[in-house]
Structures are given as structure tokens and as C-alpha cells.
Amino acid sequence: MSFGVMLRQMTAGFGQTCLIFVMTLIFSLPLGLLxxxxxxxxxxxxxWIVKIYISVMRGTPLMLQLLVWYFAPYYLWQMNIGGYKLTAILLGCSLNYAAYFAEIYRSGIESIPKGQYEAAALLGYSRQQTFLRIVLPQMVKNVLPSVTNEVITLVKDTSLVYSLSYIEMFAVAKQIAAAQTTVVPFFIAGVFYYIFNYAVAWGMELFEKKLNYYR
Incomplete structure (x- = not known):
């Protein structure tokens, strides 16, 4: 197999990696707030129920959670899971990362001085207005470095979906490496992941700079 063909196949797999990454963020960021x-x-x-959920999501491997989400419908209800693979992946990744984001949000909100809540009450703000206009903008600024770390981790965690035989970039690299008995696909995958993470970190840094007026 030529290098060009190998690169085209891995680029196609990278598209699936990006899909999992983007969809997981779309679901997990707002879900984390809930x-x-x-x-x-x-x-x-x-x-109490939410604390148990967070504990389970953070205390068990993401790969194990993906396997449970994928195989549980079949073993519990004999459901046909042929076209269920991407749904199971998004459920597993989104629910896992929502638990981490929830704890990050909690640390950011609890770091805001109580005097700001009291000042908002004196100004006649309702609890909803206080949260949306005062607490939320500051919380976003405070938690952005931690959220960036989790987002970067998510880029790498997308490789775990190979355990469900889902064809994304890492799965393609493994298939080519096994068929061609070469490690070149793994080096290519490493370059893809590095560039993707670099772009994500650069974008988050730009976003953080735009929030500097909250200092």
C-alpha cells in the first residue's frame, strides 16, 4: 500500500474521530451544567442519585462504560444493536464527560465570593438573573483552563471507540498496521492527534484571551 493511499484512508477515519469529538462536546458541556x-x-x-452517577462515571474506565452501553440493550432486551454503535459511543462519551464537567463547573461556581450574590440581591436581581448575568460569565472564565484539559483528553479518548469496532482513525491505523506489518500508520495517527490537540489548545487559548475583561 502506498503512503498516499494510507494517508487517504486515515484521513477518512479522522473525519469520524472529529464527529465523535464534536458531538460529545455538544452534548456533554450543557449536560454537565444540568x-x-x-x-x-x-x-x-x-x-444523592447524581453524586452516585458522578462517582460511577469518574471511578470506572470509559472503555468499560462504552462496552456496557453497547452490549447492555442486547443482553437485557435482545435488542438488535446493528445500527446502534454510534449512539452507544455518544451516550458513553457524553455521560462520562458530563460528570467531569459538572465537577469543574462546581469548583468554578463555588470560587465566586458570596458578596457578589448579596450585591446582586440588593440590586433586585432574581436568582436566575444573578446566575446568568453575574455567576455564569465568571464561572466560564474560571473553569476554562480545566475545561481545556478535559477537551484535550477527549481528543485522545476518541481512540477508545475501537473497542466497539467503530471505524475511526485509530481503528484504521490498527487495520493497516496489521495488514502491512508496519508501524507507520501509528506514527501518522500520532501526528494527526498532535495537530488536532494543538488546534484545540490554540482555539481555547484564544477564547480565554477574549474573556480577559473579566479580570
């Missing part, structure tokens, strides 16, 4: 609200809910049952 999980945070459940985590700090005054209803003890909800708070």
Missing part, C-alpha cells in the same frame, strides 16, 4: 444543578439540589434524593 448534572451540577442536580449535584447541589436541595432535594436530597436527587443530590
Amino acid at each position: 448534572v451540577y444543578f442536580g449535584r447541589v439540589s436541595r432535594i436530597k434524593l436527587i443530590s
Whole structure:
């Protein structure tokens, strides 16, 4: 197999890697905020359930969670899982990362001085207005470095979906390496991942600079 053919096949696989990455972020970032609200809910049952969920998501490997999401419908309900693979991947990745984002959001919100809540109350702000206009913008600024680290980790974690035989870049690299008995595809995959992570880190740094007016 020529280098050009190898590169084209891995580029096609990289498209699937990007799809998993983008869709996971679209679902997990807002879901993490909902999980945070459940985590700090005054209803003890909800708070307790969400704490267990966060503990399980953070305390077990993502690969194991992907396998459970994929095979559980078949073993529990004899469901045909032939076209279910991408759904299982997005469920597993999104729910896992939402748990991490929820804890990051919690640390960012709890770092905001209580005096700002009191000042907002004196100005006549409701709880919703206080959160949206005062707390949320500052929280985004405070947690951006931690969120960036998780986003970079997500780029690398997309390779775990090979455990479900989903054809993305790492799976393509493994197939080519096995068929051609060469490590070149792994080096190419490494370059792809590095460039992708570099672009993500650069984009997040630009976004962080745009929020400098919150200092």
C-alpha cells in the first residue's frame, strides 16, 4: 500500500474521530451544567442519585462504560444493536464527560465570593438573573483552563471507540498496521492527534484571551 493511499484512508477515519469529538462536546458541556444543578439540589434524593452517577462515571474506565452501553440493550432486551454503535459511543462519551464537567463547573461556581450574590440581591436581581448575568460569565472564565484539559483528553479518548469496532482513525491505523506489518500508520495517527490537540489548545487559548475583561 502506498503512503498516499494510507494517508487517504486515515484521513477518512479522522473525519469520524472529529464527529465523535464534536458531538460529545455538544452534548456533554450543557449536560454537565444540568448534572451540577442536580449535584447541589436541595432535594436530597436527587443530590444523592447524581453524586452516585458522578462517582460511577469518574471511578470506572470509559472503555468499560462504552462496552456496557453497547452490549447492555442486547443482553437485557435482545435488542438488535446493528445500527446502534454510534449512539452507544455518544451516550458513553457524553455521560462520562458530563460528570467531569459538572465537577469543574462546581469548583468554578463555588470560587465566586458570596458578596457578589448579596450585591446582586440588593440590586433586585432574581436568582436566575444573578446566575446568568453575574455567576455564569465568571464561572466560564474560571473553569476554562480545566475545561481545556478535559477537551484535550477527549481528543485522545476518541481512540477508545475501537473497542466497539467503530471505524475511526485509530481503528484504521490498527487495520493497516496489521495488514502491512508496519508501524507507520501509528506514527501518522500520532501526528494527526498532535495537530488536532494543538488546534484545540490554540482555539481555547484564544477564547480565554477574549474573556480577559473579566479580570
